[in-house]
Amino acid sequence: MLQKGLSINSNMFSLSMKELSLLYEYWCFIKINSLLRKRYKLISTDFISINRGGIFVSLKKGVTSTLVYENPNTKETFKVSYNAIKSRKASNLGSRTEGSKTVTQKPDNMLSINKLGSDKAYEFVFDAKYKIDTSIEYQKSYGGIGPKEEDINTMHRYRDAIVYKNNKTGVYNNCVFGAFVLFPYKDEEAYKNHDFYKSIEEVNIGGFPFLPSTTRLMEEFLDKLINESSYSTFERSLESIGRESYIKDEYFKDRTVLVGSLRNKEQLEINLKGKFYHTKCDNINLAEHNIKFVALAESKRRFAGEAGITYYGKVIDIKVVKRNTINEIPSE
Known part of the structure; x- marks a missing residue:
């Protein structure tokens, strides 16, 4: 499908060359789905139409667009959403409500995985940021060039602010298991030594270099998330201090x-x-x-x-x- 021509119809792309951050945000969404399309079955999409002339993509800023896939090995489904708005006026999903109890959150890309044996979606945020920090002070502190500190802090905010509410019990639970910055940097090998790459494994917050020629780390991570068991995904969450004693x-x-x-x-x-x-x-x-x-x-x-x-x-x-x-x- 992605070998055909691509035509973009959207008022959001009447841009000057200076507005590269928005173009990068859009490219990240297209590239994520290009990587997924190579390995997984595309079930549905609400913004792509195909004819003999090629692929026509219609996006509107502030409106959620979603692609749904199936893992052929496990038959599990997952979706990638662009402009995944999590409003204070939460979405009612039957037995649960999803949104933000405080301030509306607007992550660029959200991966939602439905694991077999679980009635809940495990969600991960991938936020495109066309900014990097190249300062000497930053490199000494974190081990190289990478995403900006304020963007990493935004990932912490997403994970904390986006929640599920059990409509029967009234209990709130975190549903975002990880949040990651996508940023334009080409040296993947050098970035492996960066603190914000190591933190992905440690606390599920960090960043991935993401350019047309720099997709390997991101692709490997997506495959790991999609193919791991629900138990492995759940273990990515951080336990609150004192939880063990509370359970006892x-x-x-x-x-x-x-x-x-x-x-x-x-x-x-x-x-x-x-x-x-x-x-x-x-x-x-x-x-x-x-x-x-x-x-x-x-x-x-x-x-x-x-x-x-x-x-x-x-x-x-x-x-x-x-x-x-x-x-x-x-x-x-």
Whole structure:
């Protein structure tokens, strides 16, 4: 498709040569999709029309334009949006709402990936900035020529400001897992030593050199994002400090599963046949824990190769009785 001629119809391109930043922004969007089109199936687009005369692209500044692709290996879909406006008047997506709770955000390009096994889109921002910092002070600080500091700070803002709201619970979640500056620089090898390239792996904020002859780093990164599992993508998010302690204190406070030990195979058979399990009252605080399930633990010492938890059941009733009344398993 991209081998045909290209005609651009848009009022935004009645430009002087000085307005290169806008032209670069547009070129980045076209080039990103050119790279993706080589490996993935284009499903739909809302701004491209094709006839014998070539490809006709109609874009309007401030209006979102989107291409949707399918990964032929995983059958997962993803989309690339230009002018992906995230408004304070958030978009209702059924079970969730997407937007910005504070100030409307306008990233240039947004990659949204729908991973199998997840009902949420993992989003990444790629913002075109036709500016680089070549000052000696900057190079000493960051390890070479690269994107401007204020543009990197904008990426942090995007990641923090664009959110999902769960319409059922009212809880807000970050949905942007990474944000990156695209900037015009030709030496990819030299840029690998730059702090803003290393920070991509460390915190998922950084920049990629992006020119007609400089696309390898960006292309490799796109393929990695699109083909990795939902677990790998999720692990790109940064955890809040204290989260581990919070999970221990709050999430595991509600302990509803009793893991019951077994003396031998005979007890296992009796428990399964009678559909019950017994333990000393001293072993569990029934007032503190609302036991809903019992899992029978077969120890390695007593069950050898059959060790583990194979059987579990939902608790229907709990009775406090004297030990000598449990006739199925006589006390020793």
